[in-house]
Structure formats: structure tokens, C-alpha cells
Amino acid sequence: MRLKAALPKLELYLYAAVLYLSLLWAGTWIWDASADNVNRKVFKKSVKPGWHYFGRKMDVADFEWVMWFTTFRNHILFALAGHVIFAKVCSLISPRIGMDDWYCKHRSLIYGLYGGLAVLVSMGGGFLALVLSHCFILYSVALVKRKWIVFVAGLASLATFKMEPFNTWQQGFVTGYFELQDILFYGGSCFTIMRCMSFALENCEKKDGNYTFTDLLKYNFYLPFFYFGPIQTFDQFHVQANNPNLTRKQREMWNITTGALLHLGAIFVVDVFFHYLYILTIPNDMKLVKQLSDWSLGQFS
Structure with missing residues (x-):
């Protein structure tokens, strides 16, 4: 007979805090690498003008993402x-x-x-x-x-x-x-x-x-x-x-609206990443990759 026991909430919060702080720390290294090397030859091919209010060019190496917002x-x-x-x-x-x-x-x-x-x-x-x-x-x-x-x-x-x-x-x-x-x-x-x-x-x-x-x-x-x-x-x-008697479920419109807002928020966050963290373009420049820290390389993996 197997016993199932959940980890203490405090321990889970500690793990989550360590994870997100690590990602944030690694993100700062990529932020600096993206800002300092935007004029490199490899970057010019895939870093193009994006949404103007971000004030930075956008990494367009993700063809599918760009296609969703064009064709x-x-x-x-x-x-x-x-x-x-x-x-x-x-x-x-x-x-x-x-x-x-x-x-x-x-x-x-x-x-x-x-x-x-x-x-x-x-x-x-x-x-x-x-x-x-x-x-x-x-x-x-x-x-x-x-x-x-x-x-x-x-x-x-x-x-x-x-x-x-x-x-x-x-x-x-x-x-x-x-x-x-x-x-x-x-x-x-x-x-x-x-x-x-x-x-x-x-x-x-x-x-x-x-x-x-x-x-x-x-x-x-x-x-x-x-x-x-x-x-x-x-x-x-x-x-x-084939259900002829369709009825709106309770709080259905609220759930639809909430889901739509969550998806729009996710789209906005991902687009911010493409404007400030050139994660898809940096790995194409091996000379730059060799200069990055282990924290930065950990983000790409």
C-alpha cells in the first residue's frame, strides 16, 4: 500500500522562490547581452523594428509567432x-x-x-x-x-x-x-x-x-x-x-472573459520577452555564446 503525502506549503514556497529568483537572475544576464550586442552582424538579420511603444527592436527569429501577427x-x-x-x-x-x-x-x-x-x-x-x-x-x-x-x-x-x-x-x-x-x-x-x-x-x-x-x-x-x-x-x-436546448452556464461569460484576458496577458508577456531578451537569436552567434556566463546559458537550455 502506497502512502501519498503532500510537501509542506512552506517548503513549496521556498522551492518556488528559489526557482523564480534564479530565472530572474539569469534573465538579467540575457537582458545585458541583448542590449550590448544588438549591432552584431548576426543580430541584424533577425532583430527588426517591432512595437514602437516598447522602445526596442524585436527578435523575429520565431517565424510562427511573427506569422500569427501578420498573415x-x-x-x-x-x-x-x-x-x-x-x-x-x-x-x-x-x-x-x-x-x-x-x-x-x-x-x-x-x-x-x-x-x-x-x-x-x-x-x-x-x-x-x-x-x-x-x-x-x-x-x-x-x-x-x-x-x-x-x-x-x-x-x-x-x-x-x-x-x-x-x-x-x-x-x-x-x-x-x-x-x-x-x-x-x-x-x-x-x-x-x-x-x-x-x-x-x-x-x-x-x-x-x-x-x-x-x-x-x-x-x-x-x-x-x-x-x-x-x-x-x-x-x-x-x-x-445535437443538443437542441442550449443554455448559458452560470458565470460562463465571466469565465470566457477571464480566459481571454489571461491569454492576452500571456501574449503581452511573450512579446515583451521577444523585445528585450533575444533568446532565439543569441544561440546563432557562437562567438557571443562562448562569452556568456553559465547563468545565461542555463536559460537557453
Whole structure:
């Protein structure tokens, strides 16, 4: 029989204090290194003007972070904002035209159609056809109701995006080129397969009959999920999407507001780090790294 005992609070506070003071001490060394070496040749490539009110240039070596505040902000967030506005407009119009009950029963289908239209506009009909083909193949596998076959088929489908000539052939379905094309292509395709696997596994557990192909499409093309992963498994989505009596939970708006403020605070803190601690650029200059103290090198590890 194992005994579980929590450490004394005073001891935990002591450990936390030592940890945060160590990080703060190491941060001061990196702060000085960032300020004193900003004119080095390596820094000029990745330290660019950032938010003016910080009064310092920004480390742009993190491509994903920069992309979120440029291309993602202008495209993906616009599409997601459209999803919210579209849902709100539908909820306001449906009671006025006497279709409130119909909308409550079919809102997941309406959101799926909006998501499919957004994918069609952003990536083209060829990409939409490719996604639908993966959905159809894995839906056919789901009807067999064998979990090991689902895993094999899903992993094989994912592998086609790492194997030639299958990868090049599938990329050919997307015409033209724009900055986010590769990310949206692989994100939309691979996450589609993961959602289809979630759907297929749940279908294996279903005792009476099968879920419909429409259920899979509603789940896959729900826009907040499409480019950003499964996020929610099919069983949870199916219950929530088919609940006709949605009620706002107690303090739900307060929780949403609090979560949003926490995320904005985290974004602000990380951006401060990119403006004052060039943690991503400094390791690229080995001559400078050799001059730094052990405290500074400990931050990079």
C-alpha cells in the first residue's frame, strides 16, 4: 500500500522562490547581452523594428509567432470572426421567420456548410475535393467497425503526406501560391484524417447502426476545428452539436472573459520577452555564446 503525502506549503514556497529568483537572475544576464550586442552582424538579420511603444527592436527569429501577427491575423482570424458573426445572425433571424426549432436541430449542419465554404474560398475546389476523398475513404473504413483497421488506414493516410510521389500528387490539388498555403494544406489535410479517425473509432463503439457521412462532414468542417486540430473528440462534439436546448452556464461569460484576458496577458508577456531578451537569436552567434556566463546559458537550455 502506497502512502501519498503532500510537501509542506512552506517548503513549496521556498522551492518556488528559489526557482523564480534564479530565472530572474539569469534573465538579467540575457537582458545585458541583448542590449550590448544588438549591432552584431548576426543580430541584424533577425532583430527588426517591432512595437514602437516598447522602445526596442524585436527578435523575429520565431517565424510562427511573427506569422500569427501578420498573415494569420489577416486571414484565419477574419474567417473565425466571420463564423461567430454568421452564427449570431442565424440565431437572430431564425426566430423571426418561424424556424427557431429547425435552426436548433440543424445548426451544426449550417456551421459545417459555412466551414466548407470558407475552405473552398481560401484553398480552392481541388483541396476541398482532396479533403472529401479522405473523409469518404475513412468513413468507408469506419463501417467495418474494426479498430485496428481504423488505425492502419488512418496512419497510412497520414503517411502519404511524407511519401513520394503521393505527397506531390496531393499538393497538386491546390492551385496558385500564397504565404500560408503549405501550413493550411498540411494542417487541414492531416487534422482532417485525425478527426476522421476519432469519428471512426466512435463508430466502432456504436452498438446500434452507424453514424452518417453527414455527421462526419459536420464534425470535420466545423471551422474552429478545421485548421487547428481535433480539439474536441467526435463523441463530445456530437452530443454538444445535437443538443437542441442550449443554455448559458452560470458565470460562463465571466469565465470566457477571464480566459481571454489571461491569454492576452500571456501574449503581452511573450512579446515583451521577444523585445528585450533575444533568446532565439543569441544561440546563432557562437562567438557571443562562448562569452556568456553559465547563468545565461542555463536559460537557453
